[in-house]
Amino acid sequence: MTPEAVILTYVVVLMGAVTAIGVLHERRRRRFEPEPTEDHVFRCRKCSYVYTDDEDVELSRCPSCGTSNEVVEF
Numbered sequence: 087m088t089p090e091a092v093i094l095t096y097v098v099v100l101m102g103a104v105t106a107i108g109v110l111h112e113r114r115r116r117r118f119e120p121e122p123t124e125d126h127v128f129r130c131r132k133c134s135y136v137y138t139d140d141e142d143v144e145l146s147r148c149p150s151c152g153t154s155n156e157v158v159e160f
Contacts, residue, residue, distance in 0.1 A: 126157045 087095075125138040130148040139146040145154050 127160075128155045129158050130155050 123138070124141040126141055126143065126146070127136065127138055128146050128148070129136050130151060130153055132153040133148065133151045135148055135150040137146075137149055145156060147154055
């Protein structure tokens with residue numbers, strides 16, 4: 087084998103190994119990561135408490151002080 091072929095083979099094998107490790111790491115991260123929820127985020131106008139509630143709720147009572155609040159839009 088020529089030195090160029092040896093170097094090319096070495097680089098291709100290393101790049102393949104790095105790619106395989108990256109793919110496996112990403113699959114594992116996604117498997118253990120929590121599922122995103124569709125809950126709405128609310129911030130109380132009175133006490134500034136931030137909380138979530140179901141996606142079908144437009145007005146929600148603050149669990150801290152009981153004030154009704156609207157959905158926070160980002």
